[in-house]
């Protein structure tokens with residue numbers, strides 16, 4: 289596509305994520321977004337906000353290389369994600385993590401096995417599918433990760449016997465067990481009641497801050513975005529309407545994204 293050639297090559301940078309000229313459409317529908325430029329510095333916690341359907345999840349997936357943009361480039365942890373493959377791609381995956389709207393645990397397996405799955409990006413093979421086969425260091429790491437989210441006592445419980453809040457904590461433990469440097473969270477509290485959502489968000493943010501993980505998260509909760517994000521990226525009409533420090537963004541500016 290002509291647009292692709294118009295995008296300048298990405299410069300070497302201290303940013304963990306750089307997006308230049310990103311565009312995406314599905315089929316013949318209008319583009320979800322186009323010409324998106326932004327970068328995220330190491331250790332930043334960025335809230336991606338915007339109305340339903342503005343393309344937040346699509347953008348997150350482009351940033352992680354899960355879907356290809358139609359135009360533009362993404363550099364993630366210094367790698368051009370369109371150009372790396374094989375072991376280099378697996379190594380990059382191992383340094384990144386994803387917490388989704390749905391926790392996507394394997395229901396019939398134990399909590400501990402599900403957390404061990406977070407190490408699959410680093411070490412593949414059936415030994416990492418169930419806790420009984422997993423190497424001892426993997427079991428120890430998974431248990432330590434469960435301790436951080438306060439659920440070590442549920443390590444042997446089946447995942448389908450957890451509450452929604454507990455499941456999301458397990459998903460966070462799974463995302464953190466491999467000690468990622470860059471984490472994407474797509475509405476991590478979407479399915480939780482306000483109280484559980486607040487607890488999970490506070491826990492998640494305290495863990496990522498403590499471990500120095502760079503985070504890009506989406507939320508429909510304006511208060512969460514403003515209080516947990518260092519920076520706000522706001523999408524509207526396929527463009528970036530806000531790219532500013534959270535302290536400089538007023539609730540009124542945020543509200544204008546949803547009109």
Ligand SMILES: Nc1ncnc2c1ncn2[C@@H]1O[C@H](COP(=O)(O)OP(=O)(O)OP(=O)(O)O)[C@@H](O)[C@H]1O
Pocket residue numbers: 314320338339340341342343344345346347
């Ligand atoms: N795989 C797909 N095929 C076709 N259209 C898609 C696909 N994924 C997303 N879309 C469309 O792209 C647009 C953006 O969707 P996306 O899920 O990225 O928005 P969002 O901002 O994350 O929405 P929400 O806040 O409701 O979760 C929507 O119009 C959606 O229907």
